[in-house]
Amino acid sequence: MKRMTFQKTITWCFASLIILFSSCTKNFEKYNTDPYNPIEDNLTNSEVLGILFPTLISTMHFAQENRSQMNDQMVGGQYGGYFTTTNNWSGTNYGTLNPSLDWVETPFKDIMVDFNSNYVKIKRVTQSTGYIYAWANIIRVAAMLRVVDTYGPIPYTQIGELTTDNVPFDDVKTIYYKMFEELNSSITALNNFNTESKNSTTHPMATYDVVYNGDFSKWIKFANSLKMRMAMRISAVDAEFAKTNFLEAVASGAIETNADNAYIPTQDNPYYKASVSWGDLAINATLSAYMNGYADPRRAKYMTTINRGVRMGIANINKTNYSSASYSKPAFTASSPLLVFNASETAFLKAEAALLGWIAGGDTQARTFYESGITLSMSQNAVTIGTYLTSTANPAQYTDPSLSRANISVPNPISVSWTNFGTTTNTKREKIITQKWLANYPYGYEAWSDYRRTGFPQIFPALDNLSSTSFIGSVSNTYGRLVRRLPYPQSQYRSNSTNVMAAVSLLGGDDAASTDLWWAKKN
Template identity: 55%
Template sequence: MKRFNIIKTVSVAAFTTTLLFASCTGNFDELNTHPTDVYPEDMTPTERVGTLFVAMTRLLNACQENNSQHTEQMVGQYGGYFATTAPWNGTNFGTFNPSADWVDVPYKDMFTEFYPNFQTIKESTGGTGYIYAWASILRVGVMLRVADIYGPIPYSEMGKGEFQVAYDDVKTLYHNMFDDLTRSINVLSAFVQENEGKEVPVAEYDIIYNGDFSKWIKYANSLKLRMAVRIASNTEDTEYAKQMMAEAIDGGVIESNDDNAFFPSMPYNPFWIASDWGDLAINATLSAYMNGYNDPRISKYMNTSTSYREYRGVRMGIKDTSKSVEGSAARYSKPAVTDASPMPVFYAAETYFLKAEAALQGWIAGGTAAAKSYYEQGIQISMNQYGVEIGDYLSSTVVPQGYTDRWNSQNNISFTDVPTVAWENGSNKLQKIITQKWIANYPLGIEAWCDYRRTGYPELFTARDNLSSVGYIGDIDSKRMVRRLPYPTTEKSSNSANVEAAIATMLGGPDTGATDLWWAKKN
């Protein structure tokens, strides 16, 4: 595949749109200029459009090391997979007291990197055709991540030429995203049918499926299913969510590991880089579960400590954390990735767990029997993904007990309510489904955080030190953890009226880290 580093991903035709968007983000220079060695005017039309997709796709799981560190690692540690291990002057997400400028980063990174390219594609295509449909699927995938971190965001009004952009409440936002996915699926379905066996001009710029749009349809339907399950517990939208689930499943979702969505790291896997820096370790919660269950995937997820050859993560939220202690590979487990490990976006295993929950709750047909079948299929396909033997895992009645830190007893903590793997053992089937889904979805921390906020599962170890009382995001309950990030200070200054309206009429609480999103668990 050709590799282009674009000097300016924003074309002349999109300049006005980018300028308008810059007022919403307060970050025009960063929007308009990118590291480069090739200019758009030096490219063919296909190259000019194609290269934009590479940059947009990488925002489905931040690949650049600094972006990944801020979003997938610092914020993503709320999903229970990682613990950050650098002190950063004592202001950390793990201790619930990040600085205001760090809280801004995921919003600015995803918006500023995505929308200029998207608007260029929209203008180049006239907002029609398979190229625009593909871009619209990416838009939903990326903006869903922003919304699931912050809550209401600008969406339906983006790109209409306004200097200050109004927000959509979360329910409206999700409905608009469902509509975009449905339209895109219909367009791509027609394209695939009409162009079977033909070469796709932009295939070399598709870093996930190499131009196979039948698989992009499966990804779009899988995203639709994920979103529908997320909102279905909210009784005012349950029937609509059930309709979306049915459409997604009937349309074809990712059910085989051959269809898993990954893209190559470029130039290095950011989790590997952060681990090498001494900034990242496996979360104690993950190591405790996998040790407790004797999970065959453990060596695929994490390395043993080099001194003691044991799988042992780091407790999240240690106020005096240091690279020489918690960041040490000699003492604690690091992610089992190499510099070339690909970046995951969506696994087939998640589809089965989504179906399991939907069947259990009566949102799709089948009831408890179907839920059990989907649950066990989800575990099995995850084992297959990593090439490990499942053994007697499905019948295990072992209950993980907790975590012991051989270096510091202050970090020791026990579980209070953890399920067994065996379906028949224990009554809380939803807890089983979400716990095993959580293990299978590693390392997708933002998605895991969504499930925790939505269901209360899996049980996660609390931060050792809760410093939220002196932090920017407000007082945080240690058990419930951070529920969202406050809006960026740059957005409050450049788009103040719309931010204030979103907080007053859409958010459902103050602009703090303790306010639940519309779809989240309220107790």
């Protein structure tokens, strides 16, 4: 795998963009998408900057096969309990908790470089104002949330502000506060733009927007939904600030119906390619155990019909032993879209907020939102809900027909029914998070974050924990713990050592996979 430092790549991409858009007008027509080849002076900002947005959008959930595998599948999807990687990769694997030194570079490099190389151009051209900049900042928060929740402190507030390549890292709390500020400003800017252009029948950025076709009213809902997601993330460490922002988002209007769900379309779905074409990906045993025990109507939408996942973390795994004849693969097609945010998550966030007392109604209202979240997910997946809401069944035991030591059961099982098996607040929170986890498939980064924040669902530990032999440091391979973060890339230590060492001091622990992030301080 070729190694390229974040700073050098940013510099190269930014320099290329400057050359691209400042070339003499006789060459400009080679680089724009207008069929009549106008010169740059005749183009609006939406036309000049629009071509940058597909790359920005892609960083919210990668459709490109290699980026998907190295980010959404290996890391978020696996540590979030959705998938298991079945390729041996010479004995290094995220699943066995001993990833390659090069691999921990990719979530940092792929998202940071792909996004910021374009974002800096937008920031400069728009002079940090207007609807285009506001739209870019909403996408920025969605993408960078993935990075900060993976590593902890990252360069954020001073991206595009400094002339040096060595950008300082911000602590997690500062980044979250800045993200809320950017979302609030963006919501205001897009509301103003919508008011000013209310008589227009066209959306100026529709050509470049594969998610909402330029409909900024839906991007406003998406921004409010992100505020709710982030507020709940920090609810245990900054409760009042979180509550204020959560309720502001609810009042402003979030994603409430499946018609407003955020997806990125594909023609070559990376999960399909990794599982069917490469044989590198299978359903996680945890997911199959829960869905089988619950007789979940979404099973056929999520996994192939054998309904048996693969235990994460099998040392020296041989993918030929885990074919679709005996183990489930993700049930995607080549054109399945990629989820970024759905209405069911909004309902589950409200359910948890009701438990916290942020929303009036307490347990009764929490149950209403909980059951609404499940119903929305069933509708989203076009399945019949049946008696699912009243089911008292527990997750099934997982049995591996070829590796008995992989057999395992959920240690403290819970059912779907709100009134069954326990009345404590923690049990109800586990029900909410577990059903949210099922509804958010396959968006693993959010599942992994919820797991680190709450310890739910009860994801099966790695079968073989090889972390003690790995540079990531020994990981507590137990329920509720597992991998807490990824260590910083070695390229950062080489090229930005002063700032990355300062970032480590902000962690409150070693630069290791066992160190909790600010919002995930869990025993």
